[in-house]
Amino acid sequence: MIKKCRTIPLKILILAALLRRLHPNHPGRSKIGEELRFRRAGYYGELSLDYYIAQLPQKGHYIFHDLRLPLSNNAFFQIDLLLLSNRYFIIYEAKNHSGTLIFEEQQMLQTYEGRTESYPNPVVQVENQQYHLTNFIQNHIRIPLPSSSFVVVTNPSSIIKFDSRYEHIAGQKIIRPSAIRQKSELFWKNNQKPLISNADLQNITRLLLKLDTPLKPDILREYQVKKSDIHxxxxxxxxxxxxxxxxxxxxxxxxxxxxxxxxxxxxxxxxxxxxxxxxxxxxxxxxxxxxxxxxxxxxxxxxxxxxxxxxxxxxxxxxxxxxxxxx
Known part of the structure; x- marks a missing residue:
């Protein structure tokens, strides 16, 4: 059962609106357009997960898309896709990068069109989300739920490689969308015993939806656009x-x-x-x-x-x- 549907991220809507109303020769236009293309590609990558999530048994699962939850007054953690039950939870983090992706312990290297760029290790990112959500749930119902997390590489043309010293970890955490059903069913079979009541599950669900805080980014400041530049x-x-x-x-x-x-x-x-x-x-x-x-x-x-x-x-x-x- 889907408790929070996927929607177009606010940043994509803002960037698109800004491009509609900026002069063609504005100095920040090309950078804004590049960011919009990158964000849209990521969103379409997340959409590709929905086909595989729909194949999972609906009974006993709650599905949340794009949660942004508070750690403190000024800090948040964000989850692409959460699968929650009274037995466990699983987090899936979508990555839609093109080219060759090499996963190392401290970073992910992307080589595309002759350029190599470094990104934070997404395995560490999704494990941090798992850690924060475990604490979040335990703080409210005093019971730690078993959990797992995966990075889903959604771009079908990308090539996945691992640093040999990190392969034993990343090889279990980096998956393609088609593996979602397999990973979810395996965790389901290994965690058959309900650990929390339906009432507690409903309370967690309501709390997640109540505390979800979508980010409204200050795009004008980020790209140094004056309000007078908006036509x-x-x-x-x-x-x-x-x-x-x-x-x-x-x-x-x-x-x-x-x-x-x-x-x-x-x-x-x-x-x-x-x-x-x-x-x-x-x-x-x-x-x-x-x-x-x-x-x-x-x-x-x-x-x-x-x-x-x-x-x-x-x-x-x-x-x-x-x-x-x-x-």
Missing amino acids: SGVYCDHCNCLSMVRAFGTWKCRKCGRADKMAHVQALIDYYLLVGDTITNRQFRNFLQFDSVSAATRLLGSLGFPFNGTFRNRKYELSLEKLRKWS
Whole structure:
């Protein structure tokens, strides 16, 4: 049973919104585009796990995607995929790197297109996640659950190699997606005895969902983008430019003539991702580049956002989840 579904990571949405609204010659554009491609590849790699997870017996398992849990007030640990039962838990960490991957005790080396780069050892990463989650559960129900963890190399074209001094460890921890069922079933067979009650399992589940804290990264600061660099306007997804204007109760592209009554929703999503989670009538008109106060009031009101303040000073509280349902 899936308790937390996989969603597109917020960083991918922010990077994509930023590219839509940056000048083509902005000095940070190529780096932002490269990061977006890398993040999307990682997300598609995680999606490839779902096919194999769906093959596991559903009874007795809870599945969580993309958990980010607190260690302290300012520190968190993140889990790609968690398989939880009243007997044990298993963590799977997805890696979608291309090229030849060499796993050593202190690092992972990637050689691709003639370049070699070093990354932290993902086996250590996933074992740290396992350690933190073990402590998390034990602190709340006083029972340590048996656990395991694996790094799943999702890119089918990558070549996996091990340093000879590390192969005896990494060879057991680095797997392909097709091995998920085998590893999960083996752990299931070796841990047949329930260790916690269904009530405790439900309590852990509720706690994981309550404490899950998705990260909203400060992309503008990370890539040294000023708010003045963000172009306003309404985006035409046919022309791939900010070329739509308000006309006769709809949005119409100045270049291709395409009409879209709901094009303002994507603009509001971009505003939420890049500017803030509250918006006034004036800010709405400025960001979408149109003048009608009454039309702005109708459009904002039709989306059903809660608001504070009087008519003149009203601030609408935007919700990304609600906006994406409209888009």
